[in-house]
Every structure is written in structure tokens, then in C-alpha cells.
Amino acid sequence: MYRLGLKMLFADRAKYIMLLSGMAFAALLMTQQGGVFVGIIEWTKGNLKNMRAPIWVVDPKVEQVNEVKPMRDTDVSRVRSIPGVAWAVPMYWGILQARLVDGTFKPIQLVGLDNATMVGRPTKMIEGRVEDLRIPNAVIIDDLTVKRLSVGRAKPLGMGDTFEMNDKEARIVGICQTEKSFFGYPYIFSTYEQALQFAPRTRKMLSYILASPAEGWTADQAAQQIREKTGLGAYTEEAFGESTVKWFFKNTGIPISFMTTIILGFIVGVAVAGQTFYSFILENLRHFGALKAMGASDGLITRMVLLQAFTVGIIGYGIGLGLSVFIGWKFIQMGQPPFALPYQLPLGSFVAVLLICTFASLLGIRQVRKLEPAVVFRG
Amino acid sequence: MNGLDRVIHVRGVTKTFGKGDAAVHALKGVDFDARGGELLMIVGPSGCGKTTLLSVIAGTLGFDSGEVEVFGHSLHTMSQKQLTAFRAGHIGFIFQSFNLIPTLSVLENVTVPLLINGVGLKEAEDRARAMLEKVNIGKRGDERPTNLSGGQQQRVAIARALIHEPRLIICDEPTSALDKDTGQRVMELLSSVARGPGRCVIVVTHDNRIFNFADRMTEMDDGRVQRVHENPSKSMAGH
Numbered sequence: 001m002y003r004l005g006l007k008m009l010f011a012d013r014a015k016y017i018m019l020l021s022g023m024a025f026a027a028l029l030m031t032q033q034g035g036v037f038v039g040i041i042e043w044t045k046g047n048l049k050n051m052r053a054p055i056w057v058v059d060p061k062v063e064q065v066n067e068v069k070p071m072r073d074t075d076v077s078r079v080r081s082i083p084g085v086a087w088a089v090p091m092y093w094g095i096l097q098a099r100l101v102d103g104t105f106k107p108i109q110l111v112g113l114d115n116a117t118m119v120g121r122p123t124k125m126i127e128g129r130v131e132d133l134r135i136p137n138a139v140i141i142d143d144l145t146v147k148r149l150s151v152g153r154a155k156p157l158g159m160g161d162t163f164e165m166n167d168k169e170a171r172i173v174g175i176c177q178t179e180k181s182f183f184g185y186p187y188i189f190s191t192y193e194q195a196l197q198f199a200p201r202t203r204k205m206l207s208y209i210l211a212s213p214a215e216g217w218t219a220d221q222a223a224q225q226i227r228e229k230t231g232l233g234a235y236t237e238e239a240f241g242e243s244t245v246k247w248f249f250k251n252t253g254i255p256i257s258f259m260t261t262i263i264l265g266f267i268v269g270v271a272v273a274g275q276t277f278y279s280f281i282l283e284n285l286r287h288f289g290a291l292k293a294m295g296a297s298d299g300l301i302t303r304m305v306l307l308q309a310f311t312v313g314i315i316g317y318g319i320g321l322g323l324s325v326f327i328g329w330k331f332i333q334m335g336q337p338p339f340a341l342p343y344q345l346p347l348g349s350f351v352a353v354l355l356i357c358t359f360a361s362l363l364g365i366r367q368v369r370k371l372e373p374a375v376v377f378r379g
Numbered sequence: 380m381n382g383l384d385r386v387i388h389v390r391g392v393t394k395t396f397g398k399g400d401a402a403v404h405a406l407k408g409v410d411f412d413a414r415g416g417e418l419l420m421i422v423g424p425s426g427c428g429k430t431t432l433l434s435v436i437a438g439t440l441g442f443d444s445g446e447v448e449v450f451g452h453s454l455h456t457m458s459q460k461q462l463t464a465f466r467a468g469h470i471g472f473i474f475q476s477f478n479l480i481p482t483l484s485v486l487e488n489v490t491v492p493l494l495i496n497g498v499g500l501k502e503a504e505d506r507a508r509a510m511l512e513k514v515n516i517g518k519r520g521d522e523r524p525t526n527l528s529g530g531q532q533q534r535v536a537i538a539r540a541l542i543h544e545p546r547l548i549i550c551d552e553p554t555s556a557l558d559k560d561t562g563q564r565v566m567e568l569l570s571s572v573a574r575g576p577g578r579c580v581i582v583v584t585h586d587n588r589i590f591n592f593a594d595r596m597t598e599m600d601d602g603r604v605q606r607v608h609e610n611p612s613k614s615m616a617g618h
């Protein structure tokens with residue numbers, strides 16, 4: 001009987017396609033928007049992925065990694081002196097303008113690494129050595145810099161090429177790969193001292209202090225010591241990431257606007273699928289009545305209707321998921337907008353689609369259940 | 380079994396639709412019997428309660444008072460669940476407008492009562508094929524019912540009504556959507572394949588052109604059975 005129930009649905013091409021589209025659209029919208037949202041959240045943690053250190057020390061007012069309130073140079077030695085800290089090094093991070101050959105400027109993110117240790121160094125080098133940063137005026141650029149700053153050049157920027165940042169010449173000694181970050185600007189690495197040369201001079205230039213816990217200390221414990229003894233802000237890498245995400249939830253409309261779209265996708269799914277499915281049931285009410293007269297129990301018919309709903313739901317979900325993976329893959333290829341698909345996302349939209357199916361079939365099931373089998377004898 | 384057993388007993392059944400001023404007393408104390416092996420017709424003016432009585436006997440409609448016994452099952456004491464199971468096992472339905480499911484093939488339509496009774500797909504299809512042969516429509520099994528003429532569709536409906544070998548066949552106006560000749564042929568088929576020992580066929584009709592197929596006639600008027608008589612054009616001597 002279930003097979004016949006499905007056939008009844010598939011045979012109604014127009015409604016079947018409408019239902020599939022509704023479900024697919026809902027699944028697409030939810031997964032896709034969810035993916036972009038997760039992608040943005042990942043982007044906000046870009047600095048943490050591109051400059052690795054167990055502990056980040058910042059101005060106490062800083063709550064997230066994309067915000068810098070410079071500290072005094074002496075703060076580095078204050079942190080070093082805390083028991084539980086193995087080492088602490090300075091880092092510069094700032095947005096500068098790099099000059100293209102045509103005279104226009106592009107924003108970049110300049111990262112200054114501690115000369116001695118190069119802590120926070122690029123995680124993936126494509127060409128060159130990080131140590132060469134010690135050469136005067138040397139920089140390591142990421143692949144995005146190559147793309148952005150090569151505009152107007154005969155051939156793309158490469159090893160040994162020079163360009164200007166803030167009217168000062170920079171020479172490329174290496175090319176690295178980075179993760180996308182919130183501002184979307186390319187990363188350029190130099191030494192801390194060199195970065196201070198490139199950057200416009202201000203009273204305080206120290207953006208972050210990167211530190212590591214001493215033997216026998218966890219990063220958590222060390223960070224707590226730093227906070228207590230210096231009054232500075234200190235986070236483990238993980239905690240800084242969480243704090244960053246929390247900050248974006250609290251202080252930007254981004255999560256709400258995405259949530260709204262996702263809920264909208266759900267509602268549209270319920271509306272389209274519910275409406276179409278309900279009219280499918282109404283059109284077939286006569287036949288359901290005949291089935292009831294012939295002795296099909298309410299339970300059997302309910303299960304038939306649910307199976308119909310869940311079948312289109314699952315197929316529609318498959319189409320929607322496929323589409324959103326495809327679009328997401330295109331996004332990633334294009335570099336933006338951001339997109340990430342942790343397994344919770346398809347799982348979540350799957351549950352949502354199942355809910356849509358349930359809502360969509362409830363009305364129809366109610367109609368069928370309250371139908372008197374004797375109606376089949378009338379008109 | 381004695382074919383003349385009274386297999387259906389209806390005593391003092393009343394049924395009122397609606398309430399107060401709008402109330403319609405469709406059945407006002409119906410007494411009615413049917414015997415095994417017979418084709419019984421219920422006739423009477425429009426609105427006299429024929430369909431209502433048929434629905435009550437088929438277990439598709441509840442009634443207000445009275446007793447209904449069908450093949451020893453007392454419908455007035457059964458729960459909805461029991462009634463549903465009763466219909467699935469014992470009743471074959473033939474409707475005026477055929478009520479075939481247009482999106483299923485002819486063969487699939489015929490399998491429905493078997494599937495409802497839990498018969499496997501393969502066996503159901505085999506039996507449906509054989510039944511379609513029996514109603515002379517064996518070659519059309521894979522088509523959609525809507526491709527068939529009215530008479531052919533009613534044959535499919537007959538096949539569907541008989542497939543699970545129910546003991547009671549219920550037909551409401553089976554020929555009124557058909558022209559005279561087609562109606563005659565459908566009734567010929569019905570009275571030849573549907574009738575069997577111990578099985579009872581009840582036909583509600585307006586159509587006096589098919590009265591001659593009845594073994595007995597039950598005349599209703601105004602919610603009551605007025606008269607029951609043997610069909611003079613038929614001899615019951617054979618039974």
C-alpha cells in the first residue's frame with residue numbers, strides 16, 4: 001500500500017515538483033546561509049589561525065582578535081617576569097596601504113614578528129624562508145597579496161620583487177599561504193622592527209604579546225597569572241577565539257540577520273510544502289475516503305501520508321544540500337563570500353526539513369482522519 | 380451452507396442527520412433482511428434513505444438505534460477499529476462514479492483490497508491479473524483507468540470489489556453513470572461473477588432497466604422499507 005501511496009504522489013507531476021522545489025529551496029536557504037554564517041565566524045578568527053601562539057596578551061579592554069589597543073613596549077618584559085610564563089614576544093598587527101604600480105592603494109594587514117623567535121610566523125610557506133625576514137626591508141606576502149598587488153604588472157609579484165608600503169620599499173623574500181580573515185585583506189609578514197618602520201609612527205605600537213606557559217603550567221593557568229599580575233588581558237588561543245565569536249554575536253547584527261534568513265527559509269519551506277501537500281491531500285481526499293471505506297485504517301493512511309511527505313522531504317533535502325555544497329564550493333573558489341559546512345549544519349537543516357514535512361502533513365492527516373468513509377457514496 | 384440463510388438482519392434502525400430544525404430523519408426504523416446467494420435490489424424515490432441504509436450495512440456509517448447483524452457480526456456493538464477491519468475483510472464496494480484511483484494502473488487499483496488485508500505485492504498482482512481476466516479486461520492491466528471507457532472502468536471496479544472474496548458486495552447506483560447497453564452488460568457480468576453461494580450482492584438503484592437482474596426487490600420510501608417481493612421475472616425455483 002505504501003508503494004501505491006508514493007506512486008499517487010509521484011504521478012502528480014506538478015505537485016511533486018512543487019513540493020520538491022519547496023523542500024529543496026528551504027534546505028538550500030538554510031544550509032547555504034548557515035554555511036556563509038559559519039564561514040564569517042571562521043573568518044573572524046583569521047588572525048588566530050594565521051599567527052599561532054598558546055597565549056595572547058592584549059590591552060584589558062580588548063575582547064576580540066580583530067581589535068587592537070596598543071600596549072607599552074615595557075609590557076613585554078612585565079609579562080616575561082610572570083611565573084608560569086616560559087617566553088613572551090611582541091607582535092605588531094595593523095592595516096596599511098600598499099601601493100600598486102598604477103599609483104592606487106590597496107589595504108593590507110601587516111604582521112610584525114619578533115626578530116629572534118619569529119613567533120606567529122606563517123604556517124604554510126610556499127616559497128622562501130621565514131628567517132630571510134631579517135634581511136632589511138624584507139617581507140613575506142601571502143597568495144592573496146600576490147593577487148591583489150600584482151594588478152597592472154607585466155607578471156605577478158614574485159620572489160625578489162619590490163613594492164611600496166607607506167612610501168617605503170618592501171622586498172619580497174617569501175610567499176606563504178594564509179587563511180581568510182574578517183577584513184578580507186591580504187597578510188604581509190615582516191619582523192617587528194621592520195614593521196615599525198613600515199607603519200606610521202605612533203606613541204604605542206605593540207599590538208599583541210604572544211606568550212607560552214612554562215613547564216608544569218597549563219595555558220589557562222598562565223593566562224590567569226598574567227591577568228592577575230599585570231592587569232592586562234590574556235587569553236589562551238582557544239579562549240580568544242571563543243571571545244571573538246561571542247563579541248560578534250553581541251556587538252554586530254550579523255548573527256541576527258543570518259538567523260532571520262534561516263528562519264525565513266524554514267517558514268517558506270513550511271508554507272510552500274504545507275500548502276502544496278495540503279492541496280494534494282484535498283485533491284485525493286475522495287480516494288483516501290474510498291480507501292477508508294475499503295477498510296484501510298486511519299493508522300495505515302496516516303503512515304501513507306507521512307511516507308509521502310518524508311519522501312519528498314528527503315529527496316528535496318538532497319537536492320538542496322547538493323546545491324548549497326555546489327554554491328559553497330564556488331564561493332570558496334572565488335574566495336568569497338565565506339562558506340564553511342561543519343556536519344552540524346546539514347544535520348540541522350535535515351532535522352528542519354523533517355519538521356517541515358511533519359507540519360506539512362499534519363493538516364492533511366487531520367482532514368483524512370476526520371473523513372467519514374460513507375462520503376464515498378455521495379456524489 | 381444453505382444459500383437461503385438470512386445473512387443480514389437489520390431491525391429498527393434509525394439514523395438522523397443534523398440537529399433541531401435542520402434534522403433529517405433519513406432512516407425511521409428500518410427492518411431488512413438479505414439471504415446468502417442472492418442479488419438484492421433496494422429501490423425507491425430519491426432521498427428515501429437507500430444510500431444511508433447501504434452505508435449502515437456496509438459499516439461505513441454509524442446509526443442512532445436498532446440492530447444490524449451481518450454474517451453474524453453485530454455492527455451495533457463494534458468499535459470503529461473493529462468496523463474498519465470488518466469492512467476490509469468482508470465487504471466489496473462498487474460505486475456509481477467507480478472511484479478508481481486515476482494515478483494508479485488498473486492492475487494496481489485492483490490489488491488495493493488485498494494490500495489493505497496485508498497480502499504481499501507479488502501475490503496481490505497475480506490474483507489481480509487473474510481477476511481482470513475474469514471480468515474480460517485482462518489486457519488493460521497496465522493502463523491508467525482514465526484511458527478506459529465507463530463500462531470498462533466499472534468492470535475494473537467489479538474486479539476490485541471481488542478480489543479479496545468478500546461475502547457482501549455493496550453497489551450504489553452501479554449503472555447510472557453508464558448508457559443502457561453498457562449498464563446491461565455490467566449487470567450481466569456482476570450477476571454472473573459476483574454471485575456465489577453464501578455471498579450476498581446488494582444493489583441500490585434507480586435504474587428500472589436493470590430491475591430484471593434482481594432476485595428480490597426491497598422498496599423503500601421515506602426512511603422505511605415498504606415492501607419486499609421476489610422478482611416476478613426471475614424464478615427462485617432453482618435454489
Ligand SMILES: Nc1ncnc2c1ncn2[C@@H]1O[C@H](COP(=O)(O)OP(=O)(O)OP(=O)(O)O)[C@@H](O)[C@H]1O
Nearest residue numbers: 396397403404405424425426427428429430431432
Ligand atoms: N451526510 C448527510 N448529512 C445530512 N443529510 C444527509 C446526509 N446524508 C444523507 N442525508 C439526507 O438523508 C436523506 C436520505 O439520503 P440518502 O442519500 O440515503 O437517499 P437516497 O435514497 O440514496 O437518495 P438518492 O436516490 O438521491 O441517492 C436525504 O434527505 C439526504 O438529504
Ligand SMILES: [Mg+2]
Nearest residue numbers: 429430431551
Ligand atoms: Mg443514494
